[in-house]
Amino acid sequence: MGTVLGLRKLAECKNPAGTKSEEDLRCLLQRAQDEDEVQTDAEEPADLPAHAVRRFPPAPGTGAPHVAPVPAAEGDRRNDLTADVLWPIDEFVGHLDSGRYEHVVAMLDFAGGQAPAIEAAAAIRECSSRGLTEATDTLLRKVASRPGDFVLAVVGHLMDAGNFPEARTLAQIRGGNQAA
Numbered sequence: 001m002g003t004v005l006g007l008r009k010l011a012e013c014k015n016p017a018g019t020k021s022e023e024d025l026r027c028l029l030q031r032a033q034d035e036d037e038v039q040t041d042a043e044e045p046a047d048l049p050a051h052a053v054r055r056f057p058p059a060p061g062t063g064a065p066h067v068a069p070v071p072a073a074e075g076d077r078r079n080d081l082t083a084d085v086l087w088p089i090d091e092f093v094g095h096l097d098s099g100r101y102e103h104v105v106a107m108l109d110f111a112g113g114q115a116p117a118i119e120a121a122a123a124i125r126e127c128s129s130r131g132l133t134e135a136t137d138t139l140l141r142k143v144a145s146r147p148g149d150f151v152l153a154v155v156g157h158l159m160d161a162g163n164f165p166e167a168r169t170l171a172q173i174r175g176g177n178q179a180a
Contacts, residue, residue, distance in 0.1 A: 087123040087126045092104065095107070108142065111123035121161065123139055124166050136166070140173055154170060
């Protein structure tokens, strides 16, 4: 998993707005694998307990760790917090239940067609978790029609959150759009 995340970060750093050639992607993949090998080969100090040498990845875009690097045994109260972006699913369901379909469509259009990748992923995740199959499918199709780098970013956010079925479906839809 570290390789995938490393590859995504390298790709974003190398060319945030353009497309990548196959050779560029191969080079980035090799760099990511090399970095993973260097990290796993590094020896940890023998006199420290295992929980004291854990590495914490930075939260997206902040450089700050998702959780404080303090062992839970020492009383860190922030380990239960998540850095997830919330999508207004309760508002969405309220519009849906009240028959305000123009608002439902507007929220789906924005989340799938204009929102940043992390917000689009949050919308997909929330609709899926509530069993809103049609809304989830609509979001996946709208996101799949956006540029390839954006779709990859959404897939990455879904995978980071453990939403592997939605990530796989989005990749399959995008692959089907490319073949057509």
